[in-house]
Amino acid sequence: MVEYSISELNKVVRGPKRANYDVNTINSILDDAFLCHVGYVFKNQAIVIPMAYARKDDKLYLHGSLKNRMMLSLLDAGEASISVTHLDGLVLARSAFHHSANYRSVNVFGKVKKVEDPQEKMDALECILNHMVPGHWDNVRQPNEKEFKGTLVLEISIETASAKVRAEGVNDEPSDLDLPIWAGVVPIKQVAFDAISDNDLPKNIEVPKAVLNYVKNNK
Numbered sequence: 001m002v003e004y005s006i007s008e009l010n011k012v013v014r015g016p017k018r019a020n021y022d023v024n025t026i027n028s029i030l031d032d033a034f035l036c037h038v039g040y041v042f043k044n045q046a047i048v049i050p051m052a053y054a055r056k057d058d059k060l061y062l063h064g065s066l067k068n069r070m071m072l073s074l075l076d077a078g079e080a081s082i083s084v085t086h087l088d089g090l091v092l093a094r095s096a097f098h099h100s101a102n103y104r105s106v107n108v109f110g111k112v113k114k115v116e117d118p119q120e121k122m123d124a125l126e127c128i129l130n131h132m133v134p135g136h137w138d139n140v141r142q143p144n145e146k147e148f149k150g151t152l153v154l155e156i157s158i159e160t161a162s163a164k165v166r167a168e169g170v171n172d173e174p175s176d177l178d179l180p181i182w183a184g185v186v187p188i189k190q191v192a193f194d195a196i197s198d199n200d201l202p203k204n205i206e207v208p209k210a211v212l213n214y215v216k217n218n219k
Contacts, residue, residue, distance in 0.1 A: 001022055001024070002022070002023045002024070003021040003022050003023060004021045004023065004026070004160045004161050004162065005021075005160070006021060006162075007160060009109055009160060010107065010109060010160045010161060010162040011162070012162050012164050015164065015166075018164050018165055018166055019162060019163070019164055020162070020163040020164070020165055021161075021162055021163070022163075025163055025165075026106050026108075026161050026162070026163045027055065029084060029086065029104045029105070029106045029163055030055045030060075030084055030106055030108075031055060031131075032086060032104075033084050033085075033086060034052055034053065034054070034131050034132045035050055035051070035052060035053075035084075036050070036051055036052075036053045036060075036082050036083060036084045037049070037050055037051075037082070037083045037084075037085075038050075038051050038062065038070060038074070038080060038081075038082050038083075039080075039081045039082075039083070040070050040073040040074055040077065040080070041073060041077070042069055042070075042073050047070070049070050051064075051070075052128055052131075052132060053082070053128065053131070054124070054127040054128040054130070054131035055131070056124075056127050058157060058158045059155050059156065059157055059158065060082060060108065060110070060155070060156040060158065061115070061124040061127055061128055061153060061154065061155055061156075062074075062153070062154045062156070063124070063125060063128055063151055063152065063153045063154070064151070064152055065150060065151065065152065066150055066151070066152050068152060071152050071154055074112045074154060075112060075113075075114060075154065077112070078111060078112055079109070079110065079111055079112055080108075080109070080110060080111075080112050080154075080156050081107065081108070081109055082107070082108045082110075082156065083105065083106070083107050083108075084105065084106045084108075085103060085104070085105040085106075086103060086104045086105070087101060087102075087103055087188050088101075088102040088103055088104065088167065088187065088188060088189070089101065089102035089185045089186060089187045089188050090102075090185065090186040090188060091166075091168075091169070091170055091185050092170070092182075092183060092184060092185070092186065093170045093171070093172050093183050094170070094172045094176045094177070094179050094181040094182075094183045095172060095173065095176055098170065098171055098172050098173070100166065100171075101166065102166050102167050102168070102185065102187075103164075103165070103166055104163065104164075104165050104167075105163065105164050105165070106161060106162070106163045106164075107161060107162055108156070108158050108161045109158075109159055109160050109161065110156040110157045110158045110159045110160075111156070111157045111159060112154055112155070112156055113154070113155050113157075114152065114153070114154060114155075115153040115154065115155050118148075121148070121151075121153045122142075122143075122148070124153045124155070125143065125151070125153065133210055133211060133214045134210060134213070134214065135209075135210035135213070136208065136210045136211065136214075138210075139208040139210060139211075169184070169185055170183045170184065170185070190218070191218060191219055192214060192215045192218035192219060193215070194215060195207045195211050195212070195215055
């Protein structure tokens, strides 16, 4: 088992028993989502923005316009902090104090660089789209020259990271266990519904297999 070394930066302080530094576990949590939250500083103001992303090996990729202030701020800082969270359940206890949630979360810390090589940049854009819907890149019109030149792609090297996972039931006080109050867990997951075709599609255009597979695998 390969783990990230624990440092002041990535150490889970609150609830350390739920901490996990295993690289495979962290990658699995990253791969199960396509929306992250990126922290950055703009004119001395801390801001957090949701973004689509993709992972390839030990790299994360983000994309945006050439004038995107978050992307430019990350480039200027040269480093990034990125967070991903899955909500897996509501933990409803007997007491208000012990209500909680089951979740899987990851915090990533790494160096930022602009992807300059055209092929590497196109590969990153393909990776981001396929991370959202696997295999969908082959079904779409790929970026033209104007779109490609107007898109900024950043690579974040995962230098260190940590995960925090809660996957358990209610932890009430022993003195509350006999109270006539319901307690338990409400599992939660993100689901996909059947695809809705655009109204302007020609009648002979069918939903791509990649989209059908995504819906099937996420019902």
